[in-house]
Amino acid sequence: MLIKKYSNSLSKTIAAATKKGAAACLALCLLSPTAAEATPQNGNIVGGQGVIEQTSPVDMKITQTTARMAIDWNAFDIGANEKVTFLQPGSDSAVLNRVTGGGASLIAGKLNANGSIYFVNPNGINFAAGSAVEAGSMLATTGNVDPLNFMQGLVNIGAGNSIIVNSGAITANNGSVQLIGATEIQNNGTIMSRTVADGGVVILSASNIISNSGKIDASATSKGKGGSVIITSDGVVNLSNGSIYANGGIVSGAGGNLSITAKGNISQSADSGIFLGKGGTGSFDAGTGDVVLNSKNNSFDGTIKITGNNVDLFSKTGYVIGTNKISGNLTLGTEMGAVTQNTAILLKTGKTATLNAGKGSISLIEPRNKLSKIIANGGNVAVRSDSTINMGASNVTGQLS
Numbered sequence: 001m002l003i004k005k006y007s008n009s010l011s012k013t014i015a016a017a018t019k020k021g022a023a024a025c026l027a028l029c030l031l032s033p034t035a036a037e038a039t040p041q042n043g044n045i046v047g048g049q050g051v052i053e054q055t056s057p058v059d060m061k062i063t064q065t066t067a068r069m070a071i072d073w074n075a076f077d078i079g080a081n082e083k084v085t086f087l088q089p090g091s092d093s094a095v096l097n098r099v100t101g102g103g104a105s106l107i108a109g110k111l112n113a114n115g116s117i118y119f120v121n122p123n124g125i126n127f128a129a130g131s132a133v134e135a136g137s138m139l140a141t142t143g144n145v146d147p148l149n150f151m152q153g154l155v156n157i158g159a160g161n162s163i164i165v166n167s168g169a170i171t172a173n174n175g176s177v178q179l180i181g182a183t184e185i186q187n188n189g190t191i192m193s194r195t196v197a198d199g200g201v202v203i204l205s206a207s208n209i210i211s212n213s214g215k216i217d218a219s220a221t222s223k224g225k226g227g228s229v230i231i232t233s234d235g236v237v238n239l240s241n242g243s244i245y246a247n248g249g250i251v252s253g254a255g256g257n258l259s260i261t262a263k264g265n266i267s268q269s270a271d272s273g274i275f276l277g278k279g280g281t282g283s284f285d286a287g288t289g290d291v292v293l294n295s296k297n298n299s300f301d302g303t304i305k306i307t308g309n310n311v312d313l314f315s316k317t318g319y320v321i322g323t324n325k326i327s328g329n330l331t332l333g334t335e336m337g338a339v340t341q342n343t344a345i346l347l348k349t350g351k352t353a354t355l356n357a358g359k360g361s362i363s364l365i366e367p368r369n370k371l372s373k374i375i376a377n378g379g380n381v382a383v384r385s386d387s388t389i390n391m392g393a394s395n396v397t398g399q400l401s
Contacts, residue, residue, distance in 0.1 A: 039082050040097075042074035047096070047151040058082040064089060064115075070096040070147035076121065078109040080130060088115035091136045091174050096120065096150045104162065107131045113138075116175065118155070120145050124162035124182075127189065131168030136175055140164055143181030157181045159207065166191060166214070176201035183208045187242065192217045199227025199246065199256050208235040210262075212242035212272075218256055219247040219277070226256025226277045233261070236289070239268035243297075247277035255280025255302050265289040266308070273297030281322075284308070294333065303342070318360060321345065329353070334360045344368035352392065355381050376400060 039060040043052045048069030053061045058081055062071075067089060076099050078084055086095055093115035099105060104124035111117070113135040119125065122142050127133065142160030149156060160181035165188070170177050172193040177200070179185050185206045191214070193200025199218040204210050210233045218227030226246045231237055237260055246256035255277025260266055266286045268274070272295050276282050280302035284291045291308035300319035310328035313319075318337025324345055332339055333356035344366045347353055353371050355362045357378035364371065365384040374383055375392040382401045383389065394400070 038075075038077055038079060039084060040073050040076040040078070041101075044072045046070050046072050047147050050095075058109075060084045061087065062095070063087045064093060064095055067092070068094050068096075068151050068153070070098070070150055072098050072100050072147070074101040075099065075103055076105045076119070078107045078111060078131070080108040080128075082109040084109075084111050086113035086115070086117065086135075088113060091115055094118065094150075096145060096147060098145065098147065099123070107133065107168070111135075118145060118150070122160060122162060125164045127166040127168040127170060129167040129189065131189075133168065133170045135172060137172050137177070138170060139176075139178040139180070141179075141181035142183075164206075172200050174200075176203065178203040178205075180205040182206050185210045187212045187214045187216065189214045190217070191215070193227060194218070194221060195224075195227075197221075198224035199248075201228045201230070203230045203232075205230075205232045206234070209233060209238065210236075211238045211240050212244070213240040214242050215245070216242070217245040219245045219275075220249040220256075223249040225249075225254050226280055228257040229259070230257075231260045234263050236264035237262045237266045239266075239272045239274070239293075241269045241271035243273045243275065245275045246280055247275055248279065254278065258282045259285075261285045262289060263287050265292070267292045268295050270295055271297070273299070275299045276302045278302065281305070282319075288327065290328070294331070296335070301337070314356070315339075321364075326351075332356070332362060334358050334362065336360045338363065340364075341366050341369075344370070346370045347372065349387075353383075355383070357381050357396075 048066035050064040050069050055061050096118040099121035105121045106126050108128040108131050111133045116137040117135045119140040125140050142162040143158040163184045164179045164182045165186045167188040169190045177191050177193045185204050193202050199220045202218050218229050226248045246258045248254045278301045283305040286308040290310045292312045294312045294314040298315045299317045300315040301317040303320040303322045305323045307325045311326050312331040314333035316335040321341040329352045331354040336359045339362040349372050352373045354375045361380035363382040369385045370387050371385040373390045376394040376396050380399045
């Protein structure tokens with residue numbers, strides 16, 4: 001039996017809202033030009049069992065009594081002074097919230113759950129500045145999720161045609177944060193995912209563009225292994241002035257995994273930073289596009305796999321060049337670390353490898369390397385190639401071999 005209950009002693013107040021916080025953002029205006037600050041509207045439990053209670057004009061409590069539950073909503077907004085709480089049977093419980101009305105969702109207040117939340121709105125989703133979402137895991141998408149399949153444990157997400165914006169704080173305490181199935185994803189806020197000991201998983205996936213001017217953190221806390229950050233775009237990935245962390249624990253623990261894949265360019269601004277702990281793996285695949293990750297804040301400190309046309313990498317610490325497929329020019333730099341390789345680098349004839357060793361060293365001595373033109377600067381540089389090397393204008397302060 002489906003259970004649906006509202007408190008009769010309290011009347012709902014629906015106030016016209018100005019879009020506080022991120023209202024100046026054009027994408028937000030496109031998402032929700034006339035959004036009202038009000039708790040979710042007209043919930044209908046279509047799978048599983050639970051109770052929906054409006055406990056005050058600004059508070060809603062949803063008690064889930066089965067392992068999985070699906071709710072269709074006419075609208076799902078949370079005002080800046082409002083709170084929605086899901087009380088679920090356990091951390092492995094899951095609830096699907098599907099918006100069937102015609103408006104985008106504006107989350108400006110607090111959303112809490114102890115299990116997994118699935119949030120579906122084909123019209124777009126905006127987590128406004130000042131909002132706070134905290135759950136075991138959270139998935140938000142503008143693609144469709146079928147409630148019947150969801151209740152059977154099958155989550156197949158269709159293609160989405162709207163935007164997801166996060167300018168608030170999204171935290172997963174026991175799993176993952178996924179913003180997927182959208183044409184565009186913007187992270188201007190904070191996304192954090194951790195498990196009890198290790199880092200969690202953060203996944204961003206869009207068909208057009210992904211931009212990050214906020215913070216994405218899948219690091220472990222103390223002794224655990226770093227988690228995974230997976231960013232996939234059929235267009236471009238612009239890391240803007242944001243930061244990405246996949247570090248191991250502060251006391252001990254290997255670095256995590258970072259995967260960025262695009263069919264266009266992968267780039268970052270000078271103020272951004274990528275932090276991959278020691279022993280971690282980074283994969284940057286731009287297909288025939290350029291990979292330009294040369295911020296002075298970067299700290300790769302793991303094995304880096306690269307695919308792209310022109311590739312430009314810089315890290316304060318050292319790193320290892322692993323599997324690579326580079327069709328254009330290559331620039332490698334470090335501030336004070338040691339850059340090495342475990343796989344040959346095969347540059348096309350006439351393409352240039354620029355090696356900026358800073359106060360550290362760059363050693364590319366794999367015997368199968370094909371490096372026909374080298375420009376070397378900074379500290380110690382060692383190069384080996386099975387083809388003739390043409391040294392361009394170089395300025396090496398240490399040893400050159």
